[in-house]
Amino acid sequence: MTSVEEPARPGERERVRDAARTRAEILDVATQEFARAGYDGARVDEIAARTRTTKRMIYYYFGGKEQLFTAVLERAYGVIREAEQQLDVEHLDPVAAIRRLAEVTFDHHEQHPDFIRLVSIENIHEAHHIAASEKLGRIGSPALDVIRRILEEGRRSGLFTADVDAVDLHAMISSFCFFRVSNRHTFGALFGRDLVDPAQRAHYRTMLGDMVIAYLTAERAAD
Amino acid sequence: MTSVEEPARPGERERVRDAARTRAEILDVATQEFARAGYDGARVDEIAARTRTTKRMIYYYFGGKEQLFTAVLERAYGVIREAEQQLDVEHLDPVAAIRRLAEVTFDHHEQHPDFIRLVSIENIHEAHHIAASEKLGRIGSPALDVIRRILEEGRRSGLFTADVDAVDLHAMISSFCFFRVSNRHTFGALFGRDLVDPAQRAHYRTMLGDMVIAYLTAERAAD
DNA sequence: TCACTAATGTACGAACTAGTACGTTAGCTA
């Protein structure tokens, strides 16, 4: 996350009034609060209290709780987009490239549990905020283009037997990474196993790669 | 779900006061309301209004909103347990048995979106209600025992190369089934593809089976 | 340095919401 207690970058002396900083600070705190308690569980007063500013400013900059949540989502998706754009796997052979992609996805999910929670919350609300957002509708994902190119190359070179769709493969990889974080608590409570146990991290990371590669390289009966 | 507008089974004349029926009716409506709006979004008054009885009765039978939600979860998990106990795959060969198990899991998730939503909601609350419930702590899953036996048999007969843990395989299968339903809305909004589109049902069902079998039968480098 | 406006703070209100005090009655049993 950006900028909570940002200590006046050198050269810029700390102004008392700074729209950009105030806005960013509200977004930071709101992200935490929404992720912690869900949309309805989150309290506007609580967000304001944990900010250097007041509730008045939330309404001044964002208009309301609903729009604030939308802004939080927009920024959170922006972060993951940026990460995916850094993806540099084109120099690898298709098998290694897919494995690398899966690992990067795995790592990103693990490192951003708040993002996972926000997405879960948005699904409870049937993605109404995304639908209402101009920035987020049909935004897609940079990772998808990468997957498309790797699959193409893998198919051409005969390494991948399956005629797999890029969106489907993305769903397959995401589901494993997402579930591991999103359902950590119920899974742990029911089965007594912490899916996010650091000691098991490498194990699950490998398992995901093995699964995806096995699927892509397996012989399959014709449909 | 059970018993909303249950029309006085023959022989039992409809009593005005019927504790069991009232309790069940509250649970039915509460399940819908909690699944619809989340724990904090759900309104006790709304649940009461959609019942033949009043809010007073919710407190009379369950004690409070929190306990009502716990009761809803307990019943929802009870339903899936029952379904899993019906599982009869021991007569199949390991590959067919695993595929069948995956399909049953797939079907159950698809048929119970409310259950998926409740589990998502409970994860937002870090499984506090499950932890507080005597019925649900470490409840496990009948499917797990089945998986254990199939894996054992598959390993013994040399069909499965991998030394896979039953809980891990359960997580793998669940993650795909769960994500497809739980993240349907954000995935659809972002990628323009409905993972629960009936026309794609068979496709994803096959994909899951292929994935799991590929993983279990693939050759793997030693750790 | 003056005036203008973007940015900010205070105080309050209307509506909602979980929970309860108190009174009533259906249906069973002795």
Added chain:
DNA sequence: TAGCTAACGTACTAGTTCGTACATTAGTGA
């Protein structure tokens, strides 16, 4: 059939929560 109690309804309250009216000031450009 009388009486007892589990089951039920009404009406209310205390506390919360989103949102806003109104007043104020820091910073900037003329």
